[in-house]
Amino acid sequence: MTLSEKTWVGIGLAGQFFFTMRFVVQWIATERKRRSVIPESFWYFSIFGSLILLVYSLYRKDPVFILGQAFGSTVYVRNLFFIHKEKKDAAA
Structure with a gap:
C-alpha cells in the first residue's frame, strides 16, 4: 500500500514546520x-542556500520547499541587519 500524494505533501509540510521552528526560536x-x-x-x-x-x-x-525557503530568507536578512547595525554602533 502506498501513501497518496496529498499524504506525502502533508508529511513534508510537517517536517518543514519542525525545521522552520529552529529558526523561529533563534x-x-x-x-x-x-x-x-x-x-x-x-x-x-x-x-x-535558501535562494538557490x-x-x-x-x-x-x-509547495513544501517554496514555503520553507521563502520564510527563511526573511529571517536571514533580518539577522544581517542586526549584525551591520551592531558594527555601525560599535564604530560610532
Whole structure:
C-alpha cells in the first residue's frame, strides 16, 4: 500500500514546520537581545542556500520547499541587519 500524494505533501509540510521552528526560536532570541546571536557567515550561507533552493523548488513546483525557503530568507536578512547595525554602533 502506498501513501497518496496529498499524504506525502502533508508529511513534508510537517517536517518543514519542525525545521522552520529552529529558526523561529533563534529569531526570537535575536529579537530579544537586539543583536544576532549566530556568526555572520552563517547568515550569508543561509541566504545564498535558501535562494538557490527557492529557485529549485519553484522549478520543481514543490509547495513544501517554496514555503520553507521563502520564510527563511526573511529571517536571514533580518539577522544581517542586526549584525551591520551592531558594527555601525560599535564604530560610532
